[in-house]
Amino acid sequence: MSLTILWFRRDLRLSDHPALVAAAGRGAVLPVFIHDDSVAGLGAAAKWRLGEGLRVFAAALEAVGSRLILRRGPAREVLEELVRESGADAVYWSRLYDPQAIERDTRVKTALRDGGAQAESFAGHLIFEPWEVETQQGGPYKVYSPFWRAVKDREVDDTLATPKLNAPSRWPESDRLEDWALGAAMRRGAEVLAAHCSPGEQAAQARLGGFAAHGLDAYKERRDFPAEDATSGMSEYLTYGEISPRALWHTALRGEASGKAGAEHFRKEVVWREFAYHLMYHTPRLLDGNWREEWDGFGWKDARGGAVRRWRQGRTGVPFVDAALREMYVTGRMHNRARMIVASYLTKHMLVDWRVGCDWFADCLTDWDPASNAMGWQWVAGSGPDAAPYFRVFNPGTQAEKFDPDGSYRRRWIAEGEARPTKTALSYFDAVPESWGLTPDDVYPEPVVGLSEGREAALKAYETFKAE
């Protein structure tokens, strides 16, 4: 019987998994996860969340009579060794699209094929492969709306059922997940974060089912209110591939067919993620360089001072901004509206380079995604394609009046000055490093940059930049 190694990466699921279906169709399957440089380089929260995902995924495989073999080292060497050890004649995986992954996977594919094994990559992380969506002139899209119009009526294949997995005749040795200590960089924050996290495919499907039944209809109206649980919560499941984007697409389509008002808007948001990958694939500098290269000359302020530290710590003195940054520290996620506001405050009021914030998000988010994060930051800063114009400076005060009118989001996350602080606000002080020296009895600070003063400084900096 043929044996296929299934190299799992960001696709920790059994259903709607084209590579797994293909592998199961040709014989026995040997599931493997490799701790290589791409894992070593993850931010603290993302790495911890990966560990949680792997723990649940390994148990899901055991429940169907399979196993997850864990190995550490450069992917090519590990896979070549496993092919030799197990006698596998093929290695399959789901494609990734960031430049490092593409480079690694290309080398792995060549080496395996040179060694006589079959090596194939499959779709699954996206609904539309980045090269399958083209403008009429034959190039990539740079603006979201035409991208959406180009894909919205496309036929998308149905999701695939979980295949039956045949075990290899002998299981190779595996590392122990605990020995990888993926939560080590979290220090004491891991316990707090764990209370807000339900990893795994089953949890993802249950959450999506609940959202389809109770949240989809009102999604468009309520999705901007950060105190409400009005969005799907799918981002971290998509990040680790615990659910497929295609499952979200079809959930939305079924909602549209049954007249759910918010369903099309939900599908549009799912397509924003596709657009981010499209941009990253065609212009990889999206990740760490200004997409609009003229922004290389913008005069950002020095980011080393105490102001950035206060932004990171959620101590800017601007309640909506601080609430959002604390939400991220405690839960590993941040509401989309709040992401835009904290990013705007950092890049505009504080005039700090978007990459400083992008890196902090990469360290703190459990749904960290290279493409969506970089696109989001560049969109807010004004340096990205299809970006918000620079002169659009979010005012956290008026945003709070509009989207947190009764202050419940801010009270949920800010303890200082409250006679009876909420449990979630207090949990922030349990999560942060002791070295920050913060307590709920601290005096809530004055704004690090005043709202109108910051807005004027941002506009002036932009005028100077434009004139140069």
Ligand SMILES: Cc1cc2nc3c(=O)[nH]c(=O)nc-3n(C[C@H](O)[C@H](O)[C@H](O)COP(=O)(O)OP(=O)(O)OC[C@H]3O[C@@H](n4cnc5c(N)ncnc54)[C@H](O)[C@@H]3O)c2cc1C
């Ligand atoms: C500065 C900034 C940084 C961001 N960083 C990330 C990140 O690291 N990882 C990440 O997944 N998203 C990121 N986003 C996008 C967005 O904030 C999150 O996807 C969203 O908050 C996740 O919540 P949800 O799953 O409940 O979303 P829903 O509103 O339920 O949307 C459904 C899905 O659509 C996709 N989506 C929605 N909005 C966006 C968007 N603006 N861009 C791309 N995809 C979107 C996501 O996959 C999401 O899970 C960022 C946005 C900004 C402004």
